[in-house]
Structures are given as structure tokens and as C-alpha cells.
Amino acid sequence: MNLSTPINENTSHQVLANDPDWWRGAVIYQIYPRSFADSTGDGVGDLPGITSKLDYISDLGADAIWISPFMKSPMDDFGYDISDYKDVDPMFGSLDDFGTLIAKSHGLGIRVLIDLVISHTSDQHEWFKESRSNKTNSKADWFVWADPKADGSPPNNWLSIFGGSAWQWDSRRCQYYLHNFLRSQPDLNFHNEDVQLAVLDAARFWLELGVDGFRLDTANFYFHDQKLRDNPPYPDPDSLADVVGVNPYAFQDHKFDKTQPENLQFLERLRAVMNEFPNTTTVGEIGAGHEASEIIAQYTCGDNRLHMAYSFDLLSNTPTASYVRERVTALQDTVKDGWPSWAMSNHDVKRMGSRLPDDVDPQVATPALLALSASLRGSPCIYQGEELGFKEADVALEDLQDPYGIEFWPEFKGRDGCRTPIAWTKDGGFSSGKPWLPMAEDHLEHSVDQQIDDPKSPLRRTAQFLKWRKGQRVLQKGSLVFVDLGQEVLAFERELDGEIVLCVLNLTNDDMKVALGKYGSATLLEGHGFNAELDGETLNLPTWQAAFLKFSKT
Structure with missing residues (x-):
């Protein structure tokens, strides 16, 4: 599928250059592999499917791709619960398939970032299986274990993002373990030196295979307060009206369950590993509420921590002129020499097209909104399907897959609506089998093949802009x-x-x-x-x- 238009000569792809600063202003295209392209007909996207669509991403004008998790996993949280850091889940293919993907991407001049999910593992990981077996094994302290209070209740008031207490009782050790997400996602204990070495080894494994960097999932969640102090209430209760009201997580000020000072020291160790591999980069996901800007500033300052950090400022609210001015100015005033990554959508939030006022057509608005994110100081990240002007899909209760949505239905429907498979053709084109999530009818109406020959479509207009931008260094790094x-x-x-x-x-x-x-x-x-x-x-x-x-x- 060719989106090329004769704009200018600098749209041609070059083999990867020796450029340690390439990430500054690079356009990153996020791929949710389950929903991008299925090569086997099992209804789930895979690595060969991604490889088959790399020309499309190249023609769109992206400089890099970020692939959400594809490592071995029981898929309780669809890959964000890893059971083996050094292998591909058979659902997605093999290490050889990943090598093929890397080779073709680099041949097209596209860098490859992958999700590195190291704040927690799956409860099916061999590390956790050993850790929970007793209190004296070699990995007994690799996860966050704590005794109950005298009355048998959890050791403190920490909450899980996915609902309820962040502590789960384990009958083997007769202790609680910490899980900031699902109870099948136990948190690693980064206060243990061996844990740090193990996850750094996992990062080095993928760097040696040729990845160009990592998107660091929940990058401020690595360390917890060793004293296990209770979190205080959120300091500005009036602002909670803007938060999803069905989840009590927002009612705490998360001072002790994440964003601990030791986190910075670990990020410096990770950066040292990255420096062993020239031209690699990191982008951190910083989930920190009212202190996000300050934390992004800490995590990206200088040249020995994160290269850039993911901003949540444009992932909610309607992007009006006044809102963008206010949020971007506030971030710049705080972050200063740090480097943000901007996105309008991702795999965790409602699609941009459904956050616009009812009288705004995303097919009309999308090119301007993506041009906005690609014109700000920072590195734009485009979530798959945004270039097509997709709205959030309405997934019925019986079709829901996301445990987050199932827990809080119907007031909050979870993340499945932004994760439905890409419509490559008006008939689907994603898989020869039944897709793991149903495809949205309005997505089929605006499929790739329906837009590719229309110069006024959001797909073609976005591609034209991104290719033009390649010749505008001032928009990339100014x-x-x-x-x-x-x-x-x-x-x-x-x-x-x-x-x-x-x-x-x-x-x-x-x-x-x-x-x-x-x-x-x-x-x-x-x-x-x-x-x-x-x-x-x-x-x-x-x-x-x-x-x-x-x-x-x-």
C-alpha cells in the first residue's frame, strides 16, 4: 500500500545513520501487536503481520515504531504480564520472526522500540514461582512480600490501579505480596540488587538483538517505600471530578507506592547499559497525577537518565488552543532541558476521535491534530489507527476482554474500545479468522483501502505532512x-x-x-x-x- 506523493526528494528512506540524536523529534508509530495484522488466521495479530505492513508505516512517514509487549505471557493483561523476558510468545511468532522484523525495519530506515515491562512480572514467571514457594529460597526477596497486620489485614492502604487492595494474600508463604495492577502481576522488589541486575540483563538481551530502544512501562513504579507507609489522601479533592469516579485509586496521593528517590539511581544504571549500544533511546511512561511535570523533569534532566518521557497532557480533554497553550507551557516551564514525547492517543485511553465535541468530525480534524503533536517541541507518538481518523469502538459486554473494563463495567468500559483490530479493507483485512475483538463498523467504512487513493483522506493528508516534516529540522529539534x-x-x-x-x-x-x-x-x-x-x-x-x-x- 503506497501513500507516496511527489512532495520532495527528502522523503526517500535511508539506511539507518549513525545519529545518537535521532530520537529528538522522531515520529514514533505505536503498534499494538494483537490488533495490527494477523498472518496465521488465528484472529490475533503477530510479528510477521507487522513485518508485512512495514511499507505502510514507511510510506506514512514514521521514523520509528514502538511495539507493545510480545514476550511470553499468560495474557492476563495482554502481554503486560511477562513470564519470560527473553522469548517471544508463540502467539506472536518467534525470535527469528523478530529478527526478520528488525532487519526489514532497519532496511526501510525505521528504528524499532519495544515495551520493557519490568516493574512487575506475571505470577507464572519462574522467578515468582520460586519466590512464593517459601521464605528461604534464592529468590525469596525478589518480590515485595509483607506480613499482615495483627488483625490479618493488608500491611497498608495501598490500592491497585485495577481496583481493590494492592496486596494479595499468598497461602504458600502466609504473607501478602504487592501488585500495583492485577493480582497476577506481582511487583518486583527493586531494592534487591539481584533484581536490578536481572532486569538490566533482560534489556541487554534485546539490545543485542538489535532493538533501538525501549518504551519503559510505568517507569516510576519500580521502587516502593521500604517502610510501607500509608498513602495520604489526594491533596485537591475538588479536582477529582475530572477523574474516572468509579476507581478509588485516584483518591490517594501516591507518595509511597511509587516514584521513590531510588528510582533515579536505577534509571542511571539503565542509561549506562543503553550507552553500551550507540544510537539507542528510552521513553518513559510517567503516571504521576498532579506531580507529573516535576517527575518528568527529574527523570529526563541531564544525559544520564531517560532520553525522553511520555506526557499524558494531550491524552485527555479536548485539545483546544487554550488547553494546549496552558499544558505545554506548564510542562516546558518545569521540564526545561528535558525532552517530552507527545501523543493524542494510545492503547490505554479513549481514541482521540471520540474525545472531540460531538459536532467535530474526526475525519476532518485528524490531520490538524496529528500535525499539532508533530509540531510541538518533543517526539510525537501516533497510535495505530489515529492516522485513519478512527473513533473509539463500542465493544459489547459479552465481547469484552480487558479485565479493567470487566471490573468497572458499565460506568467504565475499559480499554478494548481503542484496541480493536485495524481495518485494512472495507471487509476487514486484519485476519482470515475471527478477530480477537470485533471490528468496528465505522472503522470498516474508513479502512485503509478506502482512504489510500483519496488525497483528502486523513491518511493521505497525514502522510503528506509527516513526509514534508522530514525536511524541516526546525520542527524536529527547535x-x-x-x-x-x-x-x-x-x-x-x-x-x-x-x-x-x-x-x-x-x-x-x-x-x-x-x-x-x-x-x-x-x-x-x-x-x-x-x-x-x-x-x-x-x-x-x-x-x-x-x-x-x-x-x-x-
Whole structure:
């Protein structure tokens, strides 16, 4: 499937270059392997399926892919519960299949990041099986074990993100073990040196196979407070109205069950391993509520911790001009020299198209929103299907797979709605068998084959923009300063080595006339697929369009 259009010469792919800074501003395409492409007909996507679609990702203009977990797992949390860090689950293929994927990706100039899930394992991992067998075995202290209180209750008030206590009683050891997620996902004890060495060894295994980096799942969850102190209540109760109200997890200020100071020392050890392998990178998922910006700043400062961190700021709320200005400014003011990764959606949140107002068509809005995430200072991450303008699928109770959704149904339906298989054709095209989750009817209407020959489709317009962006280093690595061109206008300067590009976006359903003021001498850049016109010092910007203008201060 070829999305190429004759834009300019710099859209051609090159073999991977020796560039330790490649990740700064790179476009990362997230693949949820269960739902991307199935090569065997069992209804579940796999590694050969991904390999078969790499040309599509290349033509889209991505610089890297991030593949969600495919290591051995009982799949209680669909791969985020790992039972063997050094093998591929047969559901997804083999290590040889992964080698083939790496080789083809690199041949297309695409870097490969994979999920590294090391805060916890599956309860089927051999480490945990040994650890729970008794209190004296060689791995007895590899997980977080604690005695009950005198009345038999859990050792403290810590809660699981998936509901209920974060402690599970184990009848073998007659102790509780910690699980921040499902009870079948016991937390590793990073206070144990042997645990740190083991997970660093797992990282080195995949780096030696050729991966270009890791997306670090729950990167601030590695350490817990050794005193097991109770978490205090959330400091701003009034703000909890914006949180999913069915889950009591949000009512605590998670001071002691995650984000401990020892975490930084471990990240420095991990960075040292990464430095053994040139041109690799890390992007951390930081789930930290009201302190997220401060923690991202700590985790990405200097050159010895994370390369970049995943921001949640655009993963919720409607991305209005005022909201984007407020959140991006707050992050920049705090993070400073650190580097964020921006996304509008991922495998854990409602799709971007369903977070827009009812009167906004995601087929119209998608190119502007993806251009926004790719124009901010940071590295944009595009979740599979976003380039197609997909909305959240409505999955019936009887079809639900996600334990999170099953636990909190019907007020919260879980994550299955954003994880349904990609519609490659109007008939599906994902699998020759029955897909593991039903495919959404409106996704079939907007399938890849329905969009690929339509230059006005979100797929083609996104591809045109991302390819154009490859030639704009200022958009990849430049500084960012917001400018005031009107309350409803989102405008900011990107500057690098004296080159300035003014980015102006209309994120509304109304056409805009933007008075450029001091930018009246700017000239419109072309080739990016958006429509705007200059009328003297006025920029005519239609609904859900963007303009990029070259500007000189002299």
C-alpha cells in the first residue's frame, strides 16, 4: 500500500545513520501487536503481520515504531504480564520472526522500540514461582512480600490501579505480596540488587538483538517505600471530578507506592547499559497525577537518565488552543532541558476521535491534530489507527476482554474500545479468522483501502505532512515559544540555528482570519497538505487547518 506523493526528494528512506540524536523529534508509530495484522488466521495479530505492513508505516512517514509487549505471557493483561523476558510468545511468532522484523525495519530506515515491562512480572514467571514457594529460597526477596497486620489485614492502604487492595494474600508463604495492577502481576522488589541486575540483563538481551530502544512501562513504579507507609489522601479533592469516579485509586496521593528517590539511581544504571549500544533511546511512561511535570523533569534532566518521557497532557480533554497553550507551557516551564514525547492517543485511553465535541468530525480534524503533536517541541507518538481518523469502538459486554473494563463495567468500559483490530479493507483485512475483538463498523467504512487513493483522506493528508516534516529540522529539534494571535488561534514559533517557522493552527469548526501583526512579512511554506492563504498581513485559515510560515526577525 503506497501513500507516496511527489512532495520532495527528502522523503526517500535511508539506511539507518549513525545519529545518537535521532530520537529528538522522531515520529514514533505505536503498534499494538494483537490488533495490527494477523498472518496465521488465528484472529490475533503477530510479528510477521507487522513485518508485512512495514511499507505502510514507511510510506506514512514514521521514523520509528514502538511495539507493545510480545514476550511470553499468560495474557492476563495482554502481554503486560511477562513470564519470560527473553522469548517471544508463540502467539506472536518467534525470535527469528523478530529478527526478520528488525532487519526489514532497519532496511526501510525505521528504528524499532519495544515495551520493557519490568516493574512487575506475571505470577507464572519462574522467578515468582520460586519466590512464593517459601521464605528461604534464592529468590525469596525478589518480590515485595509483607506480613499482615495483627488483625490479618493488608500491611497498608495501598490500592491497585485495577481496583481493590494492592496486596494479595499468598497461602504458600502466609504473607501478602504487592501488585500495583492485577493480582497476577506481582511487583518486583527493586531494592534487591539481584533484581536490578536481572532486569538490566533482560534489556541487554534485546539490545543485542538489535532493538533501538525501549518504551519503559510505568517507569516510576519500580521502587516502593521500604517502610510501607500509608498513602495520604489526594491533596485537591475538588479536582477529582475530572477523574474516572468509579476507581478509588485516584483518591490517594501516591507518595509511597511509587516514584521513590531510588528510582533515579536505577534509571542511571539503565542509561549506562543503553550507552553500551550507540544510537539507542528510552521513553518513559510517567503516571504521576498532579506531580507529573516535576517527575518528568527529574527523570529526563541531564544525559544520564531517560532520553525522553511520555506526557499524558494531550491524552485527555479536548485539545483546544487554550488547553494546549496552558499544558505545554506548564510542562516546558518545569521540564526545561528535558525532552517530552507527545501523543493524542494510545492503547490505554479513549481514541482521540471520540474525545472531540460531538459536532467535530474526526475525519476532518485528524490531520490538524496529528500535525499539532508533530509540531510541538518533543517526539510525537501516533497510535495505530489515529492516522485513519478512527473513533473509539463500542465493544459489547459479552465481547469484552480487558479485565479493567470487566471490573468497572458499565460506568467504565475499559480499554478494548481503542484496541480493536485495524481495518485494512472495507471487509476487514486484519485476519482470515475471527478477530480477537470485533471490528468496528465505522472503522470498516474508513479502512485503509478506502482512504489510500483519496488525497483528502486523513491518511493521505497525514502522510503528506509527516513526509514534508522530514525536511524541516526546525520542527524536529527547535525551541518553542507561544505567541498571541487571538484567543482561539494556536500559534507558536519554532526556532533552530536562526531559522524560525511560525506554526498557526485552527482547531475549531469555524474559518479564521488571523491578523499576523509583526509576522506580516512572513511567507507561507508549501507542500505540507494544509490550506491557508495570505491576504496582505491577514492569514485566511479554514476550519481544522494549519499554516507554517517562514519568518525572519531581521
